[in-house]
Amino acid sequence: MGIYLDHAATTPLHPEVLEAMMPYYTDYFGNPSSIHSYGRAAKTALDRSRSAFSAAIGCSPADLLFTSGGTESNNTALYGVVETFGGKRAHVITTQIEHHAVLHPAERLARMGCDVTFLPVDMTGLIRMEDLEEAIRPETVLISVMYVNNEVGTIQPIEEIGRLARSRGIAFHVDAVQALGKLPIDLSVLPVDLMSFSAHKINGPKGIGALFASRKLQLAPQVLGGSQERKKRAGTENVAGVVGFTKSLEIYNNNYKEYNIQTSEYRQHMERIFLEELGPDGFVVNGNPDVSAPHIFNVSFPGSHTETLLMNLDLEGIAAASGSACSSGSLELSHVLRAMDLPESVCKSAVRFSFGFGNSIDQIETAARKTATIVKRIRR
Template structure:
């Protein structure tokens, strides 16, 4: 049985051209980029070339981009580095209730270290308002962290408006852009953002590699010690093969961004249409913002059928979906994002996240809808 993979927000398959781009740095060109001999210089050249290409993709200077082990480290590094750097001016941090746990758990740790954190609410669509952020800010606020696109419901946040406000107040602004790197054009030289986190495996790159944008003149204290790599901001031997793969993935997406976006939007609409036709519009509910959203994420509640039960039945039928964040999908707890949106227990406890990618097609959407129709009918005692 061929699996219909609808969990691209968790991770994507590595593109064959990305694998090809990585192979030389595991074999012939395996030098340490910090070494001064020819093998090291070759690795350094590849490292600099990859950094330049990724920086160009996000509209930043190469010197403002450092490599990390992924989005989680990037979020952690941004928050701890900025908080420590700003401690002489204040100890208050503002974030939202719907952030990825890489931010929320980091904020919990910062609270234990003596910082105060305010968690701003969101509306029923999962979107934060600029007014609520403004009202949360205090004279001692040193850092605001708001994700760009939500990983569970796809809702986009007004980061430009929040960033302008933060910049006017001299507050460092961090944005988790792990989900949006592939689908939302970024020109960081023009955006009022000081720190932005990325990960390669959300756009057909390898796992275990990410990046952190640190705008020039941003107050930041490194959180690791032991080497001078990455401008002394993130020590440790760089993972050159993965970095080369990250750059290749970015290049492929840059070349085909419009086609990728159109395709996943079409697949999303197809699945919704098929479910409406087979189940009826009243049988399910869409979660997240109807317009200001990512194109590849679809969060649906099937009232009367628990998330766990639906996921188990989908998996048995060959459909891979999720309950929310990939980092917590093994948990049976209701999503903190859906709770923050104020959804009913029944709605939040029956939500499934489908996320689409380049390997999906419309026939798979039809087949997925057929499977859901069968599962729903059986569980609701209609057959």
């Protein structure tokens, strides 16, 4: 097998997670809404997992909804708040660098008649608090800002934003898909009303996510047809997925300090090799140098092109990404890098390397040197 450096896109299923899930595909397969013994066994697993997951992030089990993933959690948060608190008269504030699972619902809300403000960011991907304060209006019902940017890793000042939102009586949603398991999250302390999570970013299964939705906040359900999840999200629960998600969170919470140390070493080692092979002017590191998640390393190689770089890396058995959208087989320029107002040569040559379990320092060494060789070949 090759070298997988695209953990921000998805992660391999941890063997312990698969082991925890298997009984709920084979022996305990009942519908948790059924009252017979098969259903009760599934319901017990669901309740136990909800309690463990909630304890790990510092909230009550009654505040946690299980969803199909981060995308559904984000959609539920945005549409649910707007429907509850203002409908078409509502004003929503988000940023220009959100994941499309927030940007596209926000754009749809705008088409439906809501007023949406997309905050700019600086050249490192950070919002400016003064811009946020100026954007707030009497009719503002929701602020949605991601914790860790999925393309460049910049960490937003969530506590500061949350305190401002609380002082103005505005609901605050955080897309924490890239933060869960990498940053400590304690919702008993963080001034956040809604927070979205996804399992497959932390070596859990695909197709399962979660939404913290404070009981203090009314939230109109967006999936109807049953009384599951306290009537907030209809549909038979993905019991095996919930069990797997909870197990993956347990593994990360027990190891996140070591994980961050390790991914920081990978990032630093890769940067040292680029410096050695390409020189200080041969590459550009994108994102904030002081407040970034270490597992995401976004680098531009001016004089080359992202698509060419990724194809050549793939031929060498190295999986990386652009972080930007793929349309009809060709890459679109990253909306995140554009919002950061970076030069076109930087935007057009960006590659996102993202690290995780299963990587080694030897893999990083090999990938970095092969990348440098490819860059030099392309430039010649």
